[in-house]
Amino acid sequence: MLFNSIQFLIFFPLVLIVYFLIPEKIRHFWLLVCSYYFYMCWNARYAILILISTVITYLSGVLIEKAGAEGKDEAAVKRRKKCVVALSLISNLGILFFFKYINFFFDTIAQCFHLAHIELNMPQFDILLPVGISFYTFQALGYTLDVYRGEMHAEKDFFKYALFVSFFPQLVAGPIERSKSLLSQLAAPKKFDFENFREGVLLMLWGYFLKLVIADRVAVFVDAAYGDCVTYPGIYLVVATVLFAIQIYCDFAGYSTIALGAAKILGIKLTDNFNAPYLATSVTDFWRRWHISLTSWFRDYLYFPLGGNRKGKARKYLNKLIVFLISGLWHGASFSFVIWGGLNGIYQIGEEMLKPFGSRMCRALRIHEESPGYRLLGALRTFILVDFAWVFFRAQTVKDSLMILKQMFGAIDLKVLYDGSLFECGLDKKNFILMLLSIALLFVADILKNRGVVVREVIQKQNFLLRSVFVACSITLIMIFGKYGPAYDAASFIYFQF
Numbered sequence: 001m002l003f004n005s006i007q008f009l010i011f012f013p014l015v016l017i018v019y020f021l022i023p024e025k026i027r028h029f030w031l032l033v034c035s036y037y038f039y040m041c042w043n044a045r046y047a048i049l050i051l052i053s054t055v056i057t058y059l060s061g062v063l064i065e066k067a068g069a070e071g072k073d074e075a076a077v078k079r080r081k082k083c084v085v086a087l088s089l090i091s092n093l094g095i096l097f098f099f100k101y102i103n104f105f106f107d108t109i110a111q112c113f114h115l116a117h118i119e120l121n122m123p124q125f126d127i128l129l130p131v132g133i134s135f136y137t138f139q140a141l142g143y144t145l146d147v148y149r150g151e152m153h154a155e156k157d158f159f160k161y162a163l164f165v166s167f168f169p170q171l172v173a174g175p176i177e178r179s180k181s182l183l184s185q186l187a188a189p190k191k192f193d194f195e196n197f198r199e200g201v202l203l204m205l206w207g208y209f210l211k212l213v214i215a216d217r218v219a220v221f222v223d224a225a226y227g228d229c230v231t232y233p234g235i236y237l238v239v240a241t242v243l244f245a246i247q248i249y250c251d252f253a254g255y256s257t258i259a260l261g262a263a264k265i266l267g268i269k270l271t272d273n274f275n276a277p278y279l280a281t282s283v284t285d286f287w288r289r290w291h292i293s294l295t296s297w298f299r300d301y302l303y304f305p306l307g308g309n310r311k312g313k314a315r316k317y318l319n320k321l322i323v324f325l326i327s328g329l330w331h332g333a334s335f336s337f338v339i340w341g342g343l344n345g346i347y348q349i350g351e352e353m354l355k356p357f358g359s360r361m362c363r364a365l366r367i368h369e370e371s372p373g374y375r376l377l378g379a380l381r382t383f384i385l386v387d388f389a390w391v392f393f394r395a396q397t398v399k400d401s402l403m404i405l406k407q408m409f410g411a412i413d414l415k416v417l418y419d420g421s422l423f424e425c426g427l428d429k430k431n432f433i434l435m436l437l438s439i440a441l442l443f444v445a446d447i448l449k450n451r452g453v454v455v456r457e458v459i460q461k462q463n464f465l466l467r468s469v470f471v472a473c474s475i476t477l478i479m480i481f482g483k484y485g486p487a488y489d490a491a492s493f494i495y496f497q498f
Contacts, residue, residue: 001041003258004211011038012262019266020192027189028163031266035168039131042172046130049099053092054165057140060088061147061154061161068150081148088144096137099130104333132172134330138297140165143179145301152180160187167268169259173252175271175293182268190267195460198467202456203261205474206445211254212482214438217431218247220483224426226394229407232425235416237408240425244394245387246439249277252291276446278386281378283347286386294330298323317352321345331393336401340392347385434481 015034040047067080106122113120146152155161164183225232225240256273263270271293280286303323309316328341395401423429
C-alpha cells in the first residue's frame with residue numbers, strides 16, 4: 001500500500017478513528033494488525049518474513065538478558081551472549097542475503113570464472129524482493145545489539161515488540177528507528193492531541209508535495225533521458241543527472257516526511273531523516289544530513305565496532321571505506337551501488353586528508369572559511385561530487401553508468417539550454433517551468449530550515465482561519481499540480497526497492 005494511493009487515504013483515517021476510540025490497553029494490538037495488513041497489501045506471504053525476524057530478535061533479546069541475570073561466571077555469560085547475538089545476526093542477515101543478494105552472488109561467481117575462460121551454469125532463483133526488507137531487518141538487529149550492549153532491557157511483551165518491528169508509517173522505507181526511542185513510545189499510547197494532529201497534517205502535506213509535485217514530475221524528464229541516452233546525449237544527460245539528485249531527495253524525503261506526519265498524529269515522534277542535505281558544504285556534512293537514521297546506524301553498529309578512529313588514521317580511513325562500500329551494497333545487489341558507496345567514502349577520506357592544506361591556503365589568501373562566498377563554493381563542490389556519484393546509483397549496471405558518463409561529456413551543446421529542446425524530453429514547457437518553480441520553493445524551505453526557521457512552526461502560530469486557508473490551498477494545489485498520470489496510478493517510492 002503506497003502512501004500516495006487512494007487505498008492509503010481510506011486506510012489511514014480508519015486506523016486513526018478506531019485507534020482513538022478503543023481502550024488504551026489494546027491500541028497496540030490494533031496498530032499491529034493494521035501494520036501487518038499494510039505490509040500484506042504488497043505480498044501477503046512475505047509478512048511471514050517479518051514475523052520470523054520478529055520472533056528471532058525477540059527471543060534473542062530475552063535470552064541475552066536471561067543469560068546476564070542467571071550467569072555467575074562472567075566469561076561464560078559473555079560467551080553465551082555472543083552466541084545468541086551471532087545466531088540472531090546470521091539468521092536475519094541470511095534471510096536478507098537469500099532474498100536480496102543470492103542471484104547477485106551467483107552471477108558474480110560466474111563472471112569471475114568467465115574471466116578465467118571457465119563457463120559455469122549457476123542456479124538462478126525467481127525471487128520477488130520483499131518490500132522494505134533491508135529496513136526492518138536493520139531495525140530488528142539494532143534492538144538485539146542494544147540489549148547485548150546493556151543499553152536497554154529486553155521487551156517482554158511480544159506484541160509490543162512485534163509492533164516496533166512492523167510499525168506501518170516507517171516499515172518499508174524508514175526511518176530506521178532505535179528501540180530505545182520507539183519501543184517506549186509504543187508502550188505508552190497517547191490520547192488524541194490536536195497539536196500533534198495539526199503538525200502531522202502539515203508534515204504529510206509537505207511530504208505529498210515533495211513526492212507528487214516535484215519527484216514524480218522530475219522523474220518524467222530523468223527517465224526519458226536516462227532511458228534513451230542516444231537520443232538525449234550531452235547536456236540532456238547533464239540536466240537529467242542534476243534533476244535526479246532532486247528526484248531522489250524529494251522522493252525519499254517525501255516518504256520520510258509523510259511517515260513522520262502519520263506517526264505524529266498517533267503521538268509518535270520519529271527521526272527526521274533529512275536536514276537540507278544539498279546545502280552541505282562538504283561530503284562529510286552531506287552524510288550528516290542525508291538518510292540520517294541509516295548513517296547513524298552504520299556509525300554505531302559497524303564503524304565503531306570496527307575501531308572507528310581509535311586505531312590510527314590509516315585504520316580510520318579503511319573503516320570509513322568499508323562502511324560506505326557496505327552501505328552501497330545495502331542499497332542494492334549491483335556493483336554500481338558498491339561504486340556509488342565507495343566514491344562517497346573516497347570523497348570523505350580525501351576531504352579529511354586535504355583539509356589541513358585547504359586551511360593553510362585560506363589563511364595565506366586571507367579567506368574566511370565561514371564567509372558566505374566560501375560556503376557557497378563548498379556547497380557547489382559538494383553537490384557536483386555527490387551528483388557525479390548519483391550516476392552510478394541511477395544506472396542499472398556499471399556498464400550503463402560508464403556509457404552515460406561518456407554520452408554526458410561527449411557532445412555538449414549549450415544551445416539545448418535555451419532553444420526549447422529541453423521541453424521535448426518528457427515534459428512540456430508548462431510542466432518544466434512548474435518543476436523549476438517547485439524546486440525553487442523546496443530550496444527556500446531548506447535555506448530557512450538551515451537557518452533554524454521551520455515553516456510549519458510558523459504556520460502553526462497563525463490563527464485558525466489562516467491555517468485552514470493554507471491547508472485547503474495546499475491540498476488543492478497538490479491535487480491540481482501533482483503528477484498522477486492519465487488515470488490515477490500511484491508511482492512507487494524509489495527506496496521501496498531497498
